[in-house]
Amino acid sequence: MATAEFPESAGTGPQRTPSGTLWRAVSIALRAPSIFNTQPWRWHLRSGSVWLWADRTRQMTHIDPEGRLLIVSCGVALQHAACALAAIGHRPDTQRWPDPDRPDLLARLTAGPVREPTPDDIRALHAILSRRTDRRPSARDTPLATFHLNALRGAVEAHGVHLHVVRDEQLPVLAAATAQAEQIEFADPELRDDLDRWTHRDAIDRDGITPEQVVPAVSRRIPQRTFLPDREAHLEPGDGSDRSASYAILFTDGDDRRAWLTAGEALSSLLIEAAQRxxxxxxxxxxxxxxxxxAQLAELLCHVGHPVLTLRLSPAGGKLPRSPRRAATDAIET
Structure with a gap:
């Protein structure tokens, strides 16, 4: 029989109420990554369902004025919650955009019939709990095997989203676009304000980018964002150079809120698959x-889709500190 061990944080709160199962699932989903670790979601437990809302108070209003990355982040959390619910022993039932009059209400998740968790469900849960974002350069010389990249592509294609692995001859364009974007954002005071807001957080906030998650600037094929231009990064970069890393563009057929939410769900599945590999x-x-x-990224896709994120893919390194996360009681309303 497949079994799952749930973290203590998933076992607090109103477990013995009818909403206890959903509380546990959503508590686990709070581990989801998000743009600048803004954690831009609010969960409301209501009558046997949990409602996912976009939290606009956590939006990066200048960097992400349309809320594209905010909704992608919420999509990751939504899929994490559905996977956690399956591991707990219920079939997840997700209704997206349940009320057209409330555009920030993104989804309703309900615990469906009781079912025995499969080994895949349990492995997915363990991946959610163990996954970390690693910004260190890859230290290995061996690139990822093609079958790993194909598995990650399959994980996103299952959601109707796509993954383009950037070819070697396309890497200079990606590098130039990444460097140019940083120059443009650093030159704009309003964009800098967004960056500063989420990289200079008080520890009590339990969110944002901290020095423990950032590496000092080192030579790379594709530049890493300078998160802390005025502070010291604390994560030791090691002696890697990213020469073995692969790069991919996550992209969608459409460019609207529904496509962004689905892209986030696809990214969740990719992250879970990657952690297991x-x-x-x-x-x-x-x-x-x-x-x-x-637009330059769209050119790399031959304009057949809309870029959502660039991903650096590499063999996993050593242990990493956990990013801060808000307490469940701060993000879940009962």
């Missing part, structure tokens, strides 16, 4: 935040 995934959003560089 010891593949490190570093989402890189700077090139999609600036219209001019996002």
């Amino acid at each position: 010891d593949v490190s995934v570093n989402p890189m959003s700077s090139a999609v935040e600036v219209p001019a560089t996002r």
Whole structure:
């Protein structure tokens, strides 16, 4: 029989109420990564269902004015919650955009019939709990095997989303677009304000990017974002150079809120699949935040889709500290 061990944080709160199962699932989903670790979601437990809302108070209003990355982040959390619910022993039932008059109400998740968790369900749960974002350069010389990349592509294609693995001859364009995006954002005071807001957080906030998650600037094929231009990064980069890393563009057929939410769900599935394969995934959003560089990414796709994120894919490294996460009681309303 497949079994799952749930973290203590998933076992607090109103477990013995009818909503206890959903509380546990959503508590686990709070581990989901998000743009700048903004955690831009609110969950409301209501009558046997849990409602996912976009939290606009956590939106990066200048970097992400349309809320594209906010909704993608919420999509990751939604799929994480559905996977956790399956591991707990219920069939997840997800209704997306349940009320057209409330555009920030993204989804309703309900615990369906009781079912025995499968080994895949349990492995997915363990991947959610163990996954970390690794910004260190890949230290291994061996690139990812093609079958790993194909499995990650399959994980996103299951949601109707697509993954383009950037070819070697396309890497200079990706590198130039990434560097240009950072230059544009650093030159704009309003964009800098967004960056500063989420990289200079008080520890009590339990969110944002901290020095423990950032590496100092080192030579790479594709530049890493300078999260802390005025502070020291504390994560030791090691002696890697990313020479073995692969890069991919997550993209969608449409470019609307429904497509963004689905892209987030697809990204969740990719992250879970990658963690089970010891593949490190570093989402890189700077090139999609600036219209001019996002257009350059679209050119790499031959304009057959809409870029959502760039991903750096590499063999997993050593242990990493956990990113801060808000307490369940701060993000879940009962």
